[in-house]
Amino acid sequence: MVRKNVARISVPTLRRLPMYHGYLKKAAGQGRAFVSCTHIAAGLHLVPIQVRKDLHSAGIDGKPRVGYEVPVLISSLEKFLGWNNLSKAYLVGAGDLGAALLGYRGFNDQGLDIVATFDNDPRKIGGKIHGKNVYALDKFADLVKRNGVLIGILAVPRGVAQDVAEIMIRARIRAIWNFTSVRLLVPPSIIVQDENLASSLAVLSKRLAQSLQRSPS
Amino acid sequence: MVRKNVARISVPTLRRLPMYHGYLKKAAGQGRAFVSCTHIAAGLHLVPIQVRKDLHSAGIDGKPRVGYEVPVLISSLEKFLGWNNLSKAYLVGAGDLGAALLGYRGFNDQGLDIVATFDNDPRKIGGKIHGKNVYALDKFADLVKRNGVLIGILAVPRGVAQDVAEIMIRARIRAIWNFTSVRLLVPPSIIVQDENLASSLAVLSKRLAQSLQRSPS
DNA sequence: GTTAAATCGATATTAAAGTATCGATATAAC
DNA sequence: GTTATATCGATACTTTAATATCGATTTAAC
Numbered sequence: 449m450v451r452k453n454v455a456r457i458s459v460p461t462l463r464r465l466p467m468y469h470g471y472l473k474k475a476a477g478q479g480r481a482f483v484s485c486t487h488i489a490a491g492l493h494l495v496p497i498q499v500r501k502d503l504h505s506a507g508i509d510g511k512p513r514v515g516y517e518v519p520v521l522i523s524s525l526e527k528f529l530g531w532n533n534l535s536k537a538y539l540v541g542a543g544d545l546g547a548a549l550l551g552y553r554g555f556n557d558q559g560l561d562i563v564a565t566f567d568n569d570p571r572k573i574g575g576k577i578h579g580k581n582v583y584a585l586d587k588f589a590d591l592v593k594r595n596g597v598l599i600g601i602l603a604v605p606r607g608v609a610q611d612v613a614e615i616m617i618r619a620r621i622r623a624i625w626n627f628t629s630v631r632l633l634v635p636p637s638i639i640v641q642d643e644n645l646a647s648s649l650a651v652l653s654k655r656l657a658q659s660l661q662r663s664p665s
Numbered sequence: 666m667v668r669k670n671v672a673r674i675s676v677p678t679l680r681r682l683p684m685y686h687g688y689l690k691k692a693a694g695q696g697r698a699f700v701s702c703t704h705i706a707a708g709l710h711l712v713p714i715q716v717r718k719d720l721h722s723a724g725i726d727g728k729p730r731v732g733y734e735v736p737v738l739i740s741s742l743e744k745f746l747g748w749n750n751l752s753k754a755y756l757v758g759a760g761d762l763g764a765a766l767l768g769y770r771g772f773n774d775q776g777l778d779i780v781a782t783f784d785n786d787p788r789k790i791g792g793k794i795h796g797k798n799v800y801a802l803d804k805f806a807d808l809v810k811r812n813g814v815l816i817g818i819l820a821v822p823r824g825v826a827q828d829v830a831e832i833m834i835r836a837r838i839r840a841i842w843n844f845t846s847v848r849l850l851v852p853p854s855i856i857v858q859d860e861n862l863a864s865s866l867a868v869l870s871k872r873l874a875q876s877l878q879r880s881p882s
Numbered sequence: 883g884t885t886a887a888a889t890c891g892a893t894a895t896t897a898a899a900g901t902a903t904c905g906a907t908a909t910a911a912c
Numbered sequence: 913g914t915t916a917t918a919t920c921g922a923t924a925c926t927t928t929a930a931t932a933t934c935g936a937t938t939t940a941a942c
Binding site for chain 2: 928929930931932936937938939940
Binding site for chain 1: 676679680681682683688709710746747761762767768769771772777813815816837839840846847848854858861862863870871873874876877882
């Protein structure tokens with residue numbers, strides 16, 4: 449039976465899949481041909497059953513006694529995650545964060561191609577950052593339509609976050625990867641993925657405080 | 666009755682608290698004196714009951730019919746999150762990402778003070794980035810001990826991530842904020858907070874793919 | 883005062899995620 | 913071949929998080 453196209457997969461599971469991929473790439477580099485859930489779990493500090501269930505959710509089954517064939521597993525994960533065909537994205541905000549995102553080479557292996565950047569700063573417009581052109585923000589809508597870009601990456605100061613998001617929406621961007629700490633107001637058809645450092649920091653701080661209480665420095 | 670010091674609070678709840686704080690700061694700026702869960706929820710696209718429960722988990726109670734007093738709520742949240750007294754952190758990796766983190770002013774309001782940076786690049790050592798000194802990596806352990814720094818921020822290329830993490834651990838850092846995509850191997854006493862872009866991207870891509878299936882562009 | 887409306891808090895319910903158990907199966911050792 | 917072992921898959925169970933319900937409480941209107 450064919451698996452439904454719009455598969456139900458939980459967000460926690462989805463977030464773990466790239467970790468498995470990373471581990472498997474390393475294992476493949478070390479010449480390993482087969483892995484079991486036990487191996488993967490040990491390498492990533494997880495429990496075997498969770499790995500097995502996650503892979504099953506991604507439509508991947510193993511064989512008893514043997515486990516999974518490493519190259520097959522890798523390509524199955526890549527296919528499931530859509531890493532074969534690159535999605536084009538436009539980045540808005542050519543500051544330090546924008547440069548960091550442009551400079552991260554990994555995205556190209558993870559299905560994302562940041563093709564260009566947009567900014568308002570005349571000193572940056574017309575230049576290049578990590579080999580990618582910096583355009584004036586008012587060219588955004590036109591270029592999105594011309595090139596069929598669906599993803600907008602928001603790396604602007606928080607004061608202009610909502611405004612730039614609205615420019616993206618008007619240009620018919622379908623998904624926004626939001627690196628600002630602003631909670632964006634968007635129509636329900638637009639996908640917003642928040643990258644909230646404040647939230648992560650809160651978790652880190654609380655865990656550290658608890659750890660210090662148990663064993664003070 | 667006094668609330669236990671090491672309170673049990675769920676990670677999802679903890680991650681939402683900074684969002685409430687941000688919303689409340691905005692509300693306070695607009696001159697609002699009281700808010701209800703209903704207001705907060707509407708502003709953040711959540712449901713009132715979740716807001717109420719989250720605030721209760723943070724030890725904050727409201728009054729029927731009135732809700733919460735905005736300034737009190739803000740300072741209660743800040744106290745709960747430990748944003749009053751700054752924790753010092755050292756950043757390793759003075760690349761674009763490191764610069765982006767150093768340039769983000771918000772951390773100082775969120776209990777984090779990135780006091781200096783470390784790198785191996787002789788061209789960067791001795792200089793400053795966003796007003797913060799860049800030191801040679803081999804000074805790390807010494808300065809950590811001298812200044813009682815507990816948090817290390819890891820923003821290095823993935824190839825050296827584990828090595829630098831081990832330098833941090835040997836220097837008696839207690840928590841690592843990990844911006845690399847490497848799954849670090851650390852002793853259980855060390856807290857690692859992963860900031861995994863690949864995971865987020867996987868979620869974004871899958872949601873976008875599903876959205877496109879429902880209503881193609 | 884009395885009544886009406888909004889909101890909270892406590893308790894209960896539902897949904898989701900994580901974990902355990904156990905029989906089935908494929909390989910390797912003998 | 914036969915047996916032992918590692919591993920998977922299916923099902924069941926537990927834990928955690930999210931959501932709903934409803935009585936209690938406070939304020940504002942009349």
